[in-house]
Amino acid sequence: MKSAREFSPSITWANFFHDYLQDLQAKDLLRSLVPVQAAALPRAIVDGKEVILFSTNDYLGLASDARLKRAAASAVEKWGTGSGGSRLISGNLSLYAELESECAKLKEAEAALVFSSGYTTNIGVICSLAGPDDLILSDQLNHASIVDACKLSRSTVLVYPHCDTEAVGSLLKANKPKGKTLVVTDGVFSMDGDLAPVPELLQLCRRHGALLMVDDAHGTGVLGPRGAGTLEHFGLEPDGVIQVGTFSKALGSLGGFVACKAVEARYLVNKARSLIYSTALPPAVLAANIEALRVVKEDTGLRFRLKKLTRQMKKGLSSLGFSVSDQPTPIFPLIIGSSREALRLSHYLFDKGVFAPAIRPPTVPRGQSRLRISLSAAHRQEDIDRLMGVLSRYFRRGA
Numbered sequence: 001m002k003s004a005r006e007f008s009p010s011i012t013w014a015n016f017f018h019d020y021l022q023d024l025q026a027k028d029l030l031r032s033l034v035p036v037q038a039a040a041l042p043r044a045i046v047d048g049k050e051v052i053l054f055s056t057n058d059y060l061g062l063a064s065d066a067r068l069k070r071a072a073a074s075a076v077e078k079w080g081t082g083s084g085g086s087r088l089i090s091g092n093l094s095l096y097a098e099l100e101s102e103c104a105k106l107k108e109a110e111a112a113l114v115f116s117s118g119y120t121t122n123i124g125v126i127c128s129l130a131g132p133d134d135l136i137l138s139d140q141l142n143h144a145s146i147v148d149a150c151k152l153s154r155s156t157v158l159v160y161p162h163c164d165t166e167a168v169g170s171l172l173k174a175n176k177p178k179g180k181t182l183v184v185t186d187g188v189f190s191m192d193g194d195l196a197p198v199p200e201l202l203q204l205c206r207r208h209g210a211l212l213m214v215d216d217a218h219g220t221g222v223l224g225p226r227g228a229g230t231l232e233h234f235g236l237e238p239d240g241v242i243q244v245g246t247f248s249k250a251l252g253s254l255g256g257f258v259a260c261k262a263v264e265a266r267y268l269v270n271k272a273r274s275l276i277y278s279t280a281l282p283p284a285v286l287a288a289n290i291e292a293l294r295v296v297k298e299d300t301g302l303r304f305r306l307k308k309l310t311r312q313m314k315k316g317l318s319s320l321g322f323s324v325s326d327q328p329t330p331i332f333p334l335i336i337g338s339s340r341e342a343l344r345l346s347h348y349l350f351d352k353g354v355f356a357p358a359i360r361p362p363t364v365p366r367g368q369s370r371l372r373i374s375l376s377a378a379h380r381q382e383d384i385d386r387l388m389g390v391l392s393r394y395f396r397r398g399a
Ligand SMILES: Cc1ncc(COP(=O)(O)O)c(C=O)c1O
Pocket: 117, 118, 119, 120, 122, 143, 145, 186, 190, 215, 217, 218, 246, 247, 248, 255, 256
């Protein structure tokens, strides 16, 4: 007879990893990391091959902008490469105060608080706002960082059908938690490029005493006359809205932020564990972020160019027979359906010098695998023409 010490599990660690990966492979869901070299939009060397990128979140092309590079390089010269501690110990470099003041101005909020990434912003903010006695209503297509944060908060989480304000109204009426209610939504949905019905959600929240949080990772820098994002696009006052943004997309750098009331920012400094227990951002990143906000404010031509390209892309895609929404974002989901077919199209494009990886479950719902085509202000009309030519050849030859 075996003793407890000799217990041998039916699944060994070696089998576990192997079987897990094999299962993904069989379902066309295996992912792997592809080396990207020398990216300078719209071109990059991916896996050793020069391609035009149609998969970037660097919507304004700022990640390789000379102004941001200079700001980052001179910050390294002046401050060094690391912050040396968390913000509450010794890492709160004075660059943070300037950056947060500019964020608050962009979002027309009283205050802003910068975190290390958009992901950790959502984790820190949601887990600080809502706890076990509270209720969170969350859109079905919210970003994974919101989904994870909701779980981590231990609140009651009700997921409502995508952008369904009637459902939100009914849920708010029917569910009265012991504590507070938070409604959370992406401003621009990252994989579909559509906008949340923020005006209606805000009205409902005000009527029911709930707080609205809008994660505007993909709207910041892109939407609205000043690039302030989804609220500005809708002409809404940000009063009473918790606005999350990132520096990692249109702002071409790294980091996340929340723009809110001063008292809320002070509360988060004392509560948000992902801010308290993580090292502050390095000076180069902070300086690049400050410069990015300046560029967004002053170089309005970038947004203008992006809008023009967006119109051209819509025209091209609809002439190929794709249904194109009238949303103002530079994100175009080409829904293919099966993961295998989406991979096939993506490989074909790569072969022809265009990079747009297949987006598959769990990033998107099952049966909705797609290519997520996105634009940046650095693209030119001839890049779009090239993409249209390749897509047209693929679909003409009968896939
Ligand atoms: C809506 C949304 N929120 C948050 C994030 C996370 O931001 P970051 O990449 O800066 O961590 C993303 C990134 O893809 C996103 O799309």
